[in-house]
Amino acid sequence: MRMHWFALAAGLLLSAPAAAATAAAEPLAPGDDVIGTVKIHSAAWRDTLMDIARAYNLGYVELVAANRHIDPWVPGKGTRVVLPTAHILPDAPRKGIVINLPEMRLYYFSRQGVLSYPVGIGQDAYATPLGQTRVVRKQPDPTWRPTASIRADRPELPAAVPPGPDNPLGTHAVYLGWPAYLIHGTNKPDGVGRRVSRGCIRMYPEAIVDLYPRVGPGTPVRVVNQPVKAGWHDGQLYLEVNPTLHQVDQIEIDGTMPPAPLPDVYGIVRAAAGAEFDRVDWPTVQRVAAERTGMPIRITRDGPMAMTPAPLLHGASLR
Secondary structure (H helix, E strand, O other): OOOOEEOOOOOOOEEEOOOOOOOEEEEEOOOOOOOOOEEEEHHHHHOOOOHHHHHHHOHHHHHHOOOOOOOOOOOOOOOOEEEEOEEEOOOOOOEEEEEEEOOEEEEEEOOOOEEEEEEEEEEHHHHHHHHHHHHEEEEEEEOOOOOHHHHOOOOOOOOEEOOOOOOOOOHHHHHHHOOEEEEEOOOOOHHOOOOEEOOOEEHHHHHHHHHHHHHOOOEEEEOOOOOOEEEEEEEEEEEEOEEEEEEEEHHHOOOOOOOOEEEEHHHHHHHHHHHHHHHHHHHHHHHHHHHHOOEEEOOOOOOOOOOOOOOEEOOHHHH
16 A cells, blocks of 8 residues: 555645744544644755754754655755654643654644644753653743753853843743753754753744743643554544654764664554554555654555645745
8 A cells, every 4th residue: 555645635835934833723623633734845945954844843853854865954956845744643631731752742732722843852861751740830031040960061151041042941931840841942943853952842932932821830741752653534544653762863963763663563553443453554554664754654444545745835945
């Protein structure tokens, strides 16, 4: 069976955004586990994958993982860049904030629907913790107070950094029940969608401005590690396999993805398929698990076909 991507409605032609995009709430039908649609961008001569990622509300590594055949710094004019802008929701309660570390993505469940944003997370030595916590307070124009360990590594830092362009917390901060861990903006947006923090969760400047008024003290926050996700949409089962955290580090270094063990893909697919288990196309499951593009791929036979690939998103340079 051919792999089928989520896509835009047939015949719809979009232009590339002139500025960075923010998330839009997507209502979920009962039993639906997928948000968004995969799109294709036609690169302008000055585009880099980092430019394209921010313009489409994506993280850098997730865009590289979906386009490992493309030079991330010089894609080339007219190059077709696949945008992994469809996502299977993590296996977690659909309430408050859910952050899935392997895909470096935050999901916020509101009354209007689901919003999703790319995030930067902790590097290997300073991993973002797993588990459950809550928002305890919020602060616009926060003051950054480096921890003792940060000041030990960087003794030139002051005890407090006031609001402004040198503040790594950006313009807004959401403080969690875990001391020293925050969801915040950044003055270095190139770090979004990468493992570069000391455990905090970084968002694009425009993304934290969008999320900030939606959450308040008491909002539950759950952090999970789910490189493999399966879910239903329009009567079809889809599988999404993301690089593991170890592979994310290697993609960041040189764009390659070395072999790494995955959780029980068979068990995850079997559990999601339930009574429709006999419809699963296992050769496709194997290909999806091997490629790990981070995009939902249809893995069931029969029934209505998935939508066809989107038209190109033509537009000027994103710079």
